[in-house]
Amino acid sequence: MKVKLISIDERELKEYLIIVSRMKVMSPAKLEAAIIKAQSGGSKKEEAQKYLIEAGLKDVISIANRYRTSGITFAMLIAAGNRGLIRAVHAYNREENGDYRKYLEWEIESSVVDAIIDAGKV
Numbered sequence: 001m002k003v004k005l006i007s008i009d010e011r012e013l014k015e016y017l018i019i020v021s022r023m024k025v026m027s028p029a030k031l032e033a034a035i036i037k038a039q040s041g042g043s044k045k046e047e048a049q050k051y052l053i054e055a056g057l058k059d060v061i062s063i064a065n066r067y068r069t070s071g072i073t074f075a076m077l078i079a080a081g082n083r084g085l086i087r088a089v090h091a092y093n094r095e096e097n098g099d100y101r102k103y104l105e106w107e108i109e110s111s112v113v114d115a116i117i118d119a120g121k122v
Contacts, residue, residue, distance in 0.1 A: 008078055012075075013078070020057045020061060023054060026055040034051045035100055049090065060085050064078045072116060
């Protein structure tokens with residue numbers, strides 16, 4: 001997939017949403033395998049992290065959608081959520097962070113809320 005994650009502008013938003021909506025949902029078995037590969041540090045680590053990031057894009061949209069009335073644009077909310085997604089995928093450690101899905105959602109939501117606070121909309 002070739003789509004910008006960090007700096008989405010309003011013109012590109014519709015195309016971005018279409019691309020993400022066409023992505024397949026990852027099965028729990030594939031998700032678990034990708035998490036293990038991403039933490040292994042082997043040659044497949046970067047590929048697995050990319051896979052996990054792509055798998056989390058729908059979660060970003062879902063979480064960003066909850067904050068649409070916050071006063072900043074939907075594109076800015078998604079960009080902030082994507083930063084949290086990337087941070088979560090790179091920083092996740094099963095022993096320290098527990099459940100991957102909960103950690104992922106927490107990081108995405110934290111990034112979205114931080115963007116709203118930074119914009120002075122609270």
